[in-house]
Amino acid sequence: MIKFEDAVKIILENTKTVGLEKVFLDNALGRVLAEDIYADRDNPPADNSGMDGFAVRYEDIRGATEENPAVLDIIAESKAGGELVKVKPGTAAYIYTGGLIPEGADTVVQKELTKVEDNKVFIFQEIKKGSNIRPKGGDYKRGDLLIESGRKLRPAEIGILSSVNKPTVYVYQQPRVGILTTGDEILDVGEPVEKLSQIRTSNTYSIFSQVLEAGGIPVVIGFSKDTPEDTERKLSYAKSCDILLTTGGVSVGEYDLVKDFVTKVLGVEILFWKVKQKPGKPVAFGVWGAEKEKLFFGIPGNPVAAMVVFENMVKPAIRKMRGEKKVFNPVIKAKLLGGYRRKKGERLEFIRVALEMTEDGFVARPFGKQGSNILTGMVFAHGFGMVEVGVTEIKDGEEIKVIIFDKSFMDGDLNA
Ligand SMILES: Nc1nc2c(c(=O)[nH]1)N[C@H]1C(S)=C(S)[C@@H](COP(=O)(O)OP(=O)(O)OC[C@H]3O[C@@H](n4cnc5c(N)ncnc54)[C@H](O)[C@@H]3O)O[C@H]1N2
Numbered sequence: 001m002i003k004f005e006d007a008v009k010i011i012l013e014n015t016k017t018v019g020l021e022k023v024f025l026d027n028a029l030g031r032v033l034a035e036d037i038y039a040d041r042d043n044p045p046a047d048n049s050g051m052d053g054f055a056v057r058y059e060d061i062r063g064a065t066e067e068n069p070a071v072l073d074i075i076a077e078s079k080a081g082g083e084l085v086k087v088k089p090g091t092a093a094y095i096y097t098g099g100l101i102p103e104g105a106d107t108v109v110q111k112e113l114t115k116v117e118d119n120k121v122f123i124f125q126e127i128k129k130g131s132n133i134r135p136k137g138g139d140y141k142r143g144d145l146l147i148e149s150g151r152k153l154r155p156a157e158i159g160i161l162s163s164v165n166k167p168t169v170y171v172y173q174q175p176r177v178g179i180l181t182t183g184d185e186i187l188d189v190g191e192p193v194e195k196l197s198q199i200r201t202s203n204t205y206s207i208f209s210q211v212l213e214a215g216g217i218p219v220v221i222g223f224s225k226d227t228p229e230d231t232e233r234k235l236s237y238a239k240s241c242d243i244l245l246t247t248g249g250v251s252v253g254e255y256d257l258v259k260d261f262v263t264k265v266l267g268v269e270i271l272f273w274k275v276k277q278k279p280g281k282p283v284a285f286g287v288w289g290a291e292k293e294k295l296f297f298g299i300p301g302n303p304v305a306a307m308v309v310f311e312n313m314v315k316p317a318i319r320k321m322r323g324e325k326k327v328f329n330p331v332i333k334a335k336l337l338g339g340y341r342r343k344k345g346e347r348l349e350f351i352r353v354a355l356e357m358t359e360d361g362f363v364a365r366p367f368g369k370q371g372s373n374i375l376t377g378m379v380f381a382h383g384f385g386m387v388e389v390g391v392t393e394i395k396d397g398e399e400i401k402v403i404i405f406d407k408s409f410m411d412g413d414l415n416a
């Protein structure tokens with residue numbers, strides 16, 4: 001049995017990015033950029049107005065007051081998208097936000113400080129020279145590096161890509177993640193229950209959704225019975241995937257065939273089996289493919305074990321494969337309400353906790369039943385409280401580290 005930290009290290013050392021692809025902007029959100037993005041022009045491309053008002057020469061409004069306003073002839077108009085116009089001494093141009101600063105003008109007086117009569121503008125106070133002008137290149141200049149390769153694309157980055165005229169961009173591919181559900185007792189959703197011992201799958205679709213959240217492409221390979229023939233056949237369907245996830249059948253039971261068969265059918269080289277963690281102890285990990293570029297995770301069947309193993313071990317690998325640099329869930333410190341006790345301290349334990357943000361920091365409330373078959377604990381939880389090796393008791397209010405897998409507890413409330 002290896003330590004959790006060592007297991008994660010082995011996984012990430014064996015994880016490579018999947019390659020690049022070109023996507024259109026409307027499909028780029030959340031993807032990881034694989035090229036540097038430079039500005040094709042200055043932005044703004046020319047000096048323009050930040051206000052609606054009048055473009056003037058500062059000379060002409062110097063010393064203007066309520067009693068002795070500057071009076072200028074209006075001889076032109078500059079609106080956003082319009083032509084470049086000119087002002088001469090003693091004249092002004094109507095200007096609108098985004099309009100080009102006319103030749104000869106050096107200041108924009110906002111409309112509120114003016115009055116118009118008979119095609120003349122009255123300006124009742126002096127303002128600073130250069131006021132309300134947004135300079136050419138004030139946001140960025142042609143040739144500036146705007147977004148570096150490796151950035152995860154958010155709405156702001158997509159806006160920049162569009163404004164520098166990139167309809168398509170290179171991003172890292174998303175790994176295809178095959179999910180094979182094993183076990184004689186497992187039924188797919190929609191199948192009729194015929195025997196008391198049968199159970200309906202949760203893992204297939206909880207893992208499917210976790211793959212989506214992690215930014216991979218989930219592929220349901222199917223369900224296999226605990227027979228050599230069926231296991232072999234279904235595993236052969238996994239060949240086109242970058243990552244194979246199996247659930248169930250990795251423990252020590254007579255019918256736990258997965259580990260041996262992934263080696264036989266896909267040539268998986270198992271790099272570890274069993275980790276000093278709870279839940280998720282019997283997890284297996286290996287590499288396969290021509291250049292050992294593909295990954296295999298044998299995920300334990302217990303529904304909570306499956307989700308915990310995914311968040312802590314599979315998700316970082318998917319994120320690394322799709323080019324992300326920050327691959328782990330956030331970890332915070334929280335006060336554990338009611339404390340926690342256990343008999344043995346041999347394994348690092350991940351307990352399901354609901355989180356709350358208070359004025360005194362984060363508070364974690366453990367779910368009452370911590371069994372690795374209790375999926376409702378995951379519905380309750382936002383994070384995994386870490387009970388370290390050697391620790392058998394955490395007192396009420398003591399701080400523990402919590403891995404956050406769901407940040408929704410930080411969202412704002414309508415009634416707040
Ligand atoms: N003698 C030992 N027995 C067990 C050990 C051990 O060390 N020695 N480890 C236990 C632990 S810890 C776990 S976790 C499980 C893992 O076993 P497997 O990965 O082989 O999983 P199965 O035996 O197939 O199933 C375990 C449990 O989970 C249910 N299950 C399986 N697949 C699904 C699914 N798709 N959806 C919902 N539930 C599922 C299954 O019915 C079993 O109840 O082994 C312990 N045993």
Ligand code: MOO
Pocket residue numbers: 277278279280281282300302305372373
């Ligand atoms: O590792 Mo098992 O996951 O504790 O139930």
